[in-house]
Amino acid sequence: MTELLKQAFDAEKFRENGHFLVDLLADYMKETAAGNSNRPVLPYNAPDKVYADWQAFYSDGISSDIKLFYKKILDDSIHLHNPKYMGHQVPPALPTAALTEFMSAFMNNATGVYEMGSAGIAIERLVISVLSDALGFDKNAEGVLTSGGTLGNLTALLAARRSKVPYDAWTEGHKNGYRPVVLVSEEAHYSIDRAVKVMGWGDDGIEKIPTGSDYKLDLNELKKTYTKSIEAGKHVIAVVGNACSTSLGLYDPLEAVADFCEEHDLWFHVDAAHGGPAAFSKKYNHLIKGMERADSAIVDFHKLLMIPSLVTAVVFKEGGKSYDTFSQKAAYLWESRESGDWSNLGKRTFECTKNLMSLKVFSIINSYGTEIFGETVTAVYNLGKVFAELISARSGFELAAEPESNIICFRFNPNRTTATEADELNRAIRKSMIEKGKFFIVQTLIRNKVYLRTSLMNPYTSAEDLNLLLDEIEITAGKIK
Numbered sequence: 001m002t003e004l005l006k007q008a009f010d011a012e013k014f015r016e017n018g019h020f021l022v023d024l025l026a027d028y029m030k031e032t033a034a035g036n037s038n039r040p041v042l043p044y045n046a047p048d049k050v051y052a053d054w055q056a057f058y059s060d061g062i063s064s065d066i067k068l069f070y071k072k073i074l075d076d077s078i079h080l081h082n083p084k085y086m087g088h089q090v091p092p093a094l095p096t097a098a099l100t101e102f103m104s105a106f107m108n109n110a111t112g113v114y115e116m117g118s119a120g121i122a123i124e125r126l127v128i129s130v131l132s133d134a135l136g137f138d139k140n141a142e143g144v145l146t147s148g149g150t151l152g153n154l155t156a157l158l159a160a161r162r163s164k165v166p167y168d169a170w171t172e173g174h175k176n177g178y179r180p181v182v183l184v185s186e187e188a189h190y191s192i193d194r195a196v197k198v199m200g201w202g203d204d205g206i207e208k209i210p211t212g213s214d215y216k217l218d219l220n221e222l223k224k225t226y227t228k229s230i231e232a233g234k235h236v237i238a239v240v241g242n243a244c245s246t247s248l249g250l251y252d253p254l255e256a257v258a259d260f261c262e263e264h265d266l267w268f269h270v271d272a273a274h275g276g277p278a279a280f281s282k283k284y285n286h287l288i289k290g291m292e293r294a295d296s297a298i299v300d301f302h303k304l305l306m307i308p309s310l311v312t313a314v315v316f317k318e319g320g321k322s323y324d325t326f327s328q329k330a331a332y333l334w335e336s337r338e339s340g341d342w343s344n345l346g347k348r349t350f351e352c353t354k355n356l357m358s359l360k361v362f363s364i365i366n367s368y369g370t371e372i373f374g375e376t377v378t379a380v381y382n383l384g385k386v387f388a389e390l391i392s393a394r395s396g397f398e399l400a401a402e403p404e405s406n407i408i409c410f411r412f413n414p415n416r417t418t419a420t421e422a423d424e425l426n427r428a429i430r431k432s433m434i435e436k437g438k439f440f441i442v443q444t445l446i447r448n449k450v451y452l453r454t455s456l457m458n459p460y461t462s463a464e465d466l467n468l469l470l471d472e473i474e475i476t477a478g479k480i481k
């Protein structure tokens, strides 16, 4: 081993840096969670400035002291443990899960093939069974963990194709005259569209169902879209339900969609990337009623459940379907295609080498029970309702829809101006707030109108923080005029 490699593998240096890093992060967590004003939630700088900074850091020369690097990362990053972080659907990571991720990284057991990740693979099966029980599936359910909801939706829709297209599309490719199509509400996440495009079905392969005034999938429109597709000579194979939708956080009527799918022999997939964890909350699990009748569902652990990204579960009601997704043969990797072979995960996931992602989920359910998931969902969904009340009580603010989850969209429109003026005002508010960095919220377009959007992902956020946010929006708007 060369001198350089000996240094890089030095166990004592590892120990020293590790202790330093944990101390640094523990202090950081205390400081950010307390919302200290010396660390505003977002230390905003323009991309070119940040790039130039890091170039300068690099050109300072190679440094054996990793500590400066760690500190600089903290200084240049958005702080998710800060109570005023209310933006995207990314949570503050649970410390135990983050530590376990560190262990996974070090062990580097890549879980495609059983011997390469025996503990993680057994634990993955356990994690899937805990989740699928909570979602209401029976013992036949099975599934896998994969790298994100986007890949999860693709994995599920590949299984839908396998199950409903009357020939082997995996090996035979396209057949002239057969035009598969997936139906989904216009509020669906764009990853559904991408999955369809990846399968090569083009624009033709997805029909967006118009939503009603409540922004949810409308059953009459579903029926119309179905009939229209059939009349156009297409083959409807699946309907996707949102639980919940991304931009407004609203749940589609899953039971009604399940009835429809049964009646027409369609694959029913539920995109529960964000809102599936409602399953763990006694108060809110009614929102996912009907999920247990889905053929497949995905749930992100790295959103509401506070596990560091990425961990997504893809669950199949009939576990066997999980083996049909990828029928690509690579015999040297797998002993037998027929052996039911749950332990060779590479057969059922898009990934070949896969991060040992089950450990971080298990570290939480083993330390705190799934109660921690239920409590979190209940708390942030309750907070969503409180925020909606605060918004409705203030003049000048408009709520986009009554929230069902922790995602709330609203806008400030004190003078009831024209639509364009209101759009401009809210865009300007959001821009100014990003630059100031005191609060982090995002914006979205709803039926072509600009709205401010918050995802209350953070157990540290209180009603008082939300009141301060509304104050800050009023102050910011006052300066824009």
Ligand SMILES: *Cc1c(COP(=O)(O)O)cnc(C)c1O
Pocket: 089, 147, 148, 149, 150, 151, 189, 191, 242, 243, 244, 245, 246, 271, 272, 273, 274, 300, 310, 312
């Ligand atoms: C976030 C989200 C996705 C995408 O999941 P990633 O893990 O970000 O790839 C898909 N669908 C819905 C409804 C989502 O909210």
